[in-house]
Amino acid sequence: MKIGKVSSRGRVTLPKMVREYLRLHPGDSIFYELADGTVVLRRLEPFDPGFHSALAGVLDEWNSPEDETAFRDLEAINRNAERLNEEAEDVLTYQTGLRAAQ
Numbered sequence: 001m002k003i004g005k006v007s008s009r010g011r012v013t014l015p016k017m018v019r020e021y022l023r024l025h026p027g028d029s030i031f032y033e034l035a036d037g038t039v040v041l042r043r044l045e046p047f048d049p050g051f052h053s054a055l056a057g058v059l060d061e062w063n064s065p066e067d068e069t070a071f072r073d074l075e076a077i078n079r080n081a082e083r084l085n086e087e088a089e090d091v092l093t094y095q096t097g098l099r100a101a102q
Helices: 016-021 049-056 065-101
Strands: 029-035 038-044
Antiparallel strands (some): 029 038
16 A cells, blocks of 8 residues: 655645556546545546547447347446456455555
């Protein structure tokens, strides 16, 4: 666990291990999520307007009731994967805390 300080201007330097873990580079965007007295920091993936524009032109073919069902199934799988990732992060945090306490 790392401890930091808030500067008089409200700034916090992210420790190198956090920057490396999130693959953050100068100019990257980050997302803050507030929940239950905790702040979760996530790397925000860059937006590519050209890719999204090209993709939008072909998405009409994926607009049937069967596709909607498939997308709902994928969303459920994604939610489950996110939950598993959160559990893995909790285990990693616990293990890191144990190592730091030794």
